[in-house]
Amino acid sequence: MWGGRLYTNNRPLQPNAVTVSKLDQPLSTPLTGAYRKRSGLSLRAAHLFLLPYVILMVLFGILPGAYALVISFAKFVGGRPQYFLAGISNYVTAYSDFRFLTSIGNILSFLLISIPVGVVGVLFISLWLHVKPGRVATAFRTLFFIPGAFAGPALVLLAFFMFAPTTSPFGFLLSAMGFQNSAEVTLKDNYPVLFTVLGFFAGAGGWVAIFYGALDGISSEVMEAAIMDGCNKLESAYYVKLPLIRPYIAYMVILTVAGNVQLFAEPQLFGAKYWSPNQLGYAFAFEIGNFGASAAISLLMVFVGLIAATIIIKFSGFYQTDATAS
Amino acid sequence: MQKISRTRMAGTAVFAVAMTMAACAAPTAPPAQIVVQTAVVTSVVEKVVNKEVNKEVVVTATPAPVKSTTDEKAAITVWIDDTRKPLVEAYKKKYPEKAALIKEEVVDRGTFPAKVLLFNNTGKGWPDVVFAEPNLVAQVADASRDFPLDLTDLVPAGIKDQFAPGALAPCTFAGKLLCLRNDIAQNMIWFNKPLFDQFKYKVPTTWAEYEQLGMDLAKDHPGYIIGAVDEATLVYVFLWGSRCPLGQARDATTIYINLNDPKCTRAITMVDNLIKVGALAKVGNFDPAVAKVAADNKIMMMIGPSWFGEYVFGGKPESTYYKKAEGQLDTAVPLKWDGEDKNYTGFWGGSAWSVSRHTVNPKLAVDFAIFASTGVEYHGTGPTYPAYAPAATEWRKTVKGNALYAQDPYPVMEKAAAVMDPLITSVRYDLTSPFKDLAVPAITKGQTVASVVPGLQKALVGLAEAQGYTVVTK
Structure with a gap:
């Protein structure tokens, strides 16, 4: 997972897609009928399909996370951990650091811009492309997807040229906005906007493809009914399509909040040292040698992501489609 | 039925977040951090812990497991940059009998402090001689890294005295000489x-x-x-x-x-x-x-x-x-x-040579560091102003030949080298x-x-x- 990405490359997982794209069918079909009668220990196809994901998640997600939790309570002497000797001192060190609040403020300002812009932008593009499906829409979807094919850091380096009035193909736009050189464009005050632009072009294509898929999954009967009732294109997009793809929107918000909180590559490559909490965590580990404080900051980001996910799931009507369908 | 589906979806979402987060928290969890330490070593570390409570950071305070045995036939690893390759060649040419013992590696020295931490964790892997600026040496001399060997008594006074005045000040930490300057950038x-x-x-x-x-x-x-x-x-x-x-x-x-x-x-x-x-x-x-x-x-x-x-x-x-x-x-x-x-x-710049405290062949490592910082064979025609005065005199001939200068720039360089502010110290x-x-x-x-x-x-x-x-x- 690329930490600095505005939109993560995670695709919605299968249960979710099934739930939404087949609104007219009873939900959770696999859990009923024959499957249900089998013994709980028998290996289901679904388990096999999930296995690679689970193994990788345990190896690269759960275990490192648990390890971070352990070393966040370890004291580091000579760069070596002494387990469970630190108490909460690493948390105190990390959260009272003079850069900590600034970095939290920075990341909040970035989230405040990037999440709404990302969600609204992606929704707008998807609904617009879905007005008239066909070759043109497919071509555009592919076009939007291409920047996402670049690796994160390469994309940031490319962005350097894009943001420099003298070298950018959009230099005339930047000049028109009053920017004379790249230093003026890449001032820290502009970071949230710059990273939003960068992230949008890097990640929007992937989400457009997902949303477009969700829109395609809406039953044609529902759409026909809407037209019969006199819905125009705008109304059907707003009153019919949008509510039906709400779980996808919630899902996108969860993943982008989780991804964006961990911003690292962009400020690092732009030359700002302690701009985001993730960078501060890195500094604790590799400048100061305090892996414990570094882990404390990483865990804070896990916590933020989990809280955000919980709130969104609870209050966004993430499961509304379940309710309506059953 | 609906409930199961909800739990599943919630689980999926939370798992996805957890995975995203934990995967990216990876930089904080370096691999192979758990070191099996012998009882003796542990007790040493314990002692230091007590000391550390009173003094937060003490330069070269934490004895990591140091090998007590030395081996004058052991090969040494030397970290250099691309520009320093001819220097290693010059050493091998001058001392062909030791040529096989010098293993040079081109390394991005910006990663030097981070790598030392990881080597400390695994208890092995340290390079023996490193080419890096004094401010990097300052970083690896902190309590958590404790890397450089104290050269104060290992480098003869006759050699130390011939460095440009003040050239060794950025290499001196609390009275200990932890590196030898390669060049100065007055x-x-x-x-x-x-x-x-x-x-x-x-x-x-x-x-x-x-x-x-x-x-x-x-x-x-x-x-x-x-x-x-x-x-x-x-x-x-x-x-x-x-x-x-x-x-x-x-x-x-x-x-x-x-x-x-x-x-x-x-x-x-x-x-x-x-x-x-x-x-x-x-x-x-x-x-x-x-x-x-x-x-x-x-x-x-x-x-x-x-x-x-x-x-x-x-x-x-x-x-x-x-x-x-x-x-x-x-x-x-x-x-x-x-x-x-x-x-x-x-x-503005000016690099240095430091030696690892963990080296098993300190004689060769110090020997190499002395040659690397003083050797006229290399520095006489090297790329930058040598910190070592006899080499600088030789280097003068090289710059003098450049038609760019209105007159020989060396006398001014020499005067500037003599007025580097001794109050400037390297920090971590x-x-x-x-x-x-x-x-x-x-x-x-x-x-x-x-x-x-x-x-x-x-x-x-x-x-x-x-x-x-x-x-x-x-």
């Missing part, structure tokens, strides 16, 4: 002689004259510059040149930081004044905008390190400033502030980063450096404290 004046002759200006000898020159130039010849301002020149040229206490280590744990000292404000005021009239470029020496000024032949002078002549002005088609060598570049000794007993100068963090964060954006936005001094002071103090220093402001 700042001095580089000026365009034909332009000074044409405009009938006098080359300044004091900072007051320098400021006046900038004012006159801005009035009579707008567009010409006498310097460039970014985080590097602010720290290395202007503030260090003014003896500003922006991070002077008093001992291993105490550091003196006071940007409100008159020695700082006088330099900051001057820089602000000169930026305002346009005599100083608002971007650094390597910005394309300054290269353009050079191409238009509008650089009157620059205050820069001894490597500016060969590497920045150049006089070769691929050089940054001067594409032709026409005897246009001249040099002058560093400027003096009114009220100081003499002129002092800062420096990057002094320039607050200036990059705060001062450079202020300049870009048309504000003064003086306006961000409170923020700079706070950031410099914060960085020092985060590294375990006790900060004093007087």
